Amino acid sequence: xIQMTQSPSxxxxxxxxxxxxxxxxxxxxxxxxxxxxxxxxxxxxxLIYKASxxxxxxxxxxxxxxxxxxxTLTISSLQPDDFATYYCQxxxxxxxxxxxxxxxxx
Amino acid sequence: xxxxxxxxxxxxxxxxxxxxxxKASGYTFTxxxxxxxxxxxxxxxxxxxxxxxSGGITRYAQKFQGRVTxxxxxxxxxVYMELSSLRFEDTAVYFCVRGxxxxxxxxYWGQGTLVTVSS
Numbered sequence: 001x002i003q004m005t006q007s008p009s010x011x012x013x014x015x016x017x018x019x020x021x022x023x024x025x026x027x028x029x030x031x032x033x034x035x036x037x038x039x040x041x042x043x044x045x046x047l048i049y050k051a052s053x054x055x056x057x058x059x060x061x062x063x064x065x066x067x068x069x070x071x072t073l074t075i076s077s078l079q080p081d082d083f084a085t086y087y088c089q090x091x092x093x094x095x096x097x098x099x100x101x102x103x104x105x106x
Numbered sequence: 107x108x109x110x111x112x113x114x115x116x117x118x119x120x121x122x123x124x125x126x127x128x129k130a131s132g133y134t135f136t137x138x139x140x141x142x143x144x145x146x147x148x149x150x151x152x153x154x155x156x157x158x159x160s161g162g163i164t165r166y167a168q169k170f171q172g173r174v175t176x177x178x179x180x181x182x183x184x185v186y187m188e189l190s191s192l193r194f195e196d197t198a199v200y201f202c203v204r205g206x207x208x209x210x211x212x213x214y215w216g217q218g219t220l221v222t223v224s225s
Contacts, residue, residue: 001168034211036151043201043215044151055213087151091211094165095141097151 002026002090006098012106017078021101023088025069032092035064035073038100039084047086048073078103108132110202110216117222123190126219128202135183136160139205141212142176142187144198152198156205157185192223 003026013019023033031051036044046055048064051071061076075082083105088098113127128140142154155166157176164176175188185202202216 032209036212038151043218044212045215046211046213049211089151089211091205091209094167095153095156095205095212097143097153100150 002029002093002096004088004090004096004098006088006101008101009099010102010104012104013078014106015078015080017106019075019078019082019103021073021086021088021103023071023073023098025071025090025092028069029090029092031066032090033064033066033071034089034091035062036087036089037082037084038087044087075103108204108214110204110214112200112202112216112219115220115222117224118192119225120192120194120223122192122223123188124192124221125186125188126200126202126221128185128187128216130183130185130204133204136180139207139210140176140178140185141203141205142174143201143203143212145201145218146195146198149198154187154200158207159183159185189221192221194223197221197223 005024033051035048038044047058051066052064063074065072085100085102087100109131111129118124136159139156141156157164159178178185199218201218203212204214205212
């Protein structure tokens with residue numbers, strides 16, 4: 001099974017900060033990686049697919065990148081609506097989620 | 107618009123089974139996989155398995171092999187997830203989620219169904 005290791009598990013930041021979340025795959029997944037945002041009591045929402053492609057309607061302050069088996073989600077300028085939990089997901093071989101990163105207010 | 111409407115909350119005793127339904131609308135039911143993802147209280151997302159409504163082929167996460175069964179009814183555009191031999195740690199919100207197929211992420215989620223296992 002492919003394991004996804006996400007870091008950090010919690011991140012404290014302020015509005016306007018640049019935020020970076022990392023996800024590492026246990027083996028090659030090519031670019032078959034997605035990022036989701038989840039708010040309390042709600043279903044997750046797809047933000048980025050195929051490592052760096054922005055889902056329609058998602059603000060451009062969100063971006064994704066890849067280097068080998070390491071993937072990064074960046075929020076260029078954190079907004080109040082962005083405080084949430086973020087999950088990576090590989091879909092190269094079946095589907096596996098990372099453990100999640102909670103972005104909280106500093 | 108795409109909608110996935112799940113059945114209501116359930117309370118079950120340990121050892122029992124639960125069957126959750128998910129009715130799809132707003133798209134061609136047989137053109138997309140349907141997945142089940144669960145989330146225990148305060149925990150992360152866990153993929154349980156998927157069904158291809160076109161033909162009924164299923165794939166289950168190893169953790170749930172032998173305990174989960176996913177089925178579909180194409181006449182009503184509904185998928186079902188049955189989990190047997192329930193344990194306290196199966197208490198979670200269960201989501202049905204649409205996916206485009208192999209090598210596709212998930213795009214639409216149901217509202218979630220809380221299953222509580224309690225004696």
